[in-house]
Amino acid sequence: MILTVTLSTAAAMAVLSAWMMMRTGSLRGKLQIKHGDGGNAQLLQRMRAQLNFVETAPFILALIALIELAGKGGMWLPYVAGLYIIARVAHVLGMDSDDVTKPRMFGVLITMLSLVGLAVVAVLIQLRIL
Numbered sequence: 001m002i003l004t005v006t007l008s009t010a011a012a013m014a015v016l017s018a019w020m021m022m023r024t025g026s027l028r029g030k031l032q033i034k035h036g037d038g039g040n041a042q043l044l045q046r047m048r049a050q051l052n053f054v055e056t057a058p059f060i061l062a063l064i065a066l067i068e069l070a071g072k073g074g075m076w077l078p079y080v081a082g083l084y085i086i087a088r089v090a091h092v093l094g095m096d097s098d099d100v101t102k103p104r105m106f107g108v109l110i111t112m113l114s115l116v117g118l119a120v121v122a123v124l125i126q127l128r129i130l
Contacts, residue, residue, distance in 0.1 A: 006065040009081040020050040049095035063118035070125050084114045
């Protein structure tokens with residue numbers, strides 16, 4: 001069985017991760033900061049945006065894979081995965097500001113809803129309710 005949603009999501013996550021690494025690395029090079037954030041707020045924001053992604057992506061991907069393996073993904077699962085990726089891009093862009101921005105808040109909200117929603121679906125599958 002090929003897990004098409006999982007594979008597509010993993011690929012998108014890899015591209016997103018590489019993009020965040022390049023953004024952070026580019027700024028690090030420009031500022032000539034080899035380790036840590038060097039006390040630079042902008043570099044810290046980029047590092048945190050990347051770490052926020054790393055903190056949630058494995059759970060999202062695991063839940064997508066397990067729901068897909070259970071045969072319960074249906075037509076809605078690719079949309080949840082896509083919305084999560086869009087939310088993470090918005091979050092990254094929103095983190096470039098010193099203020100709390102709408103893209104950042106959208107990213108946080110959709111990420112939390114995705115995590116909780118997928119977890120609820122997983123529990124319902126396990127309980128044989130879905």
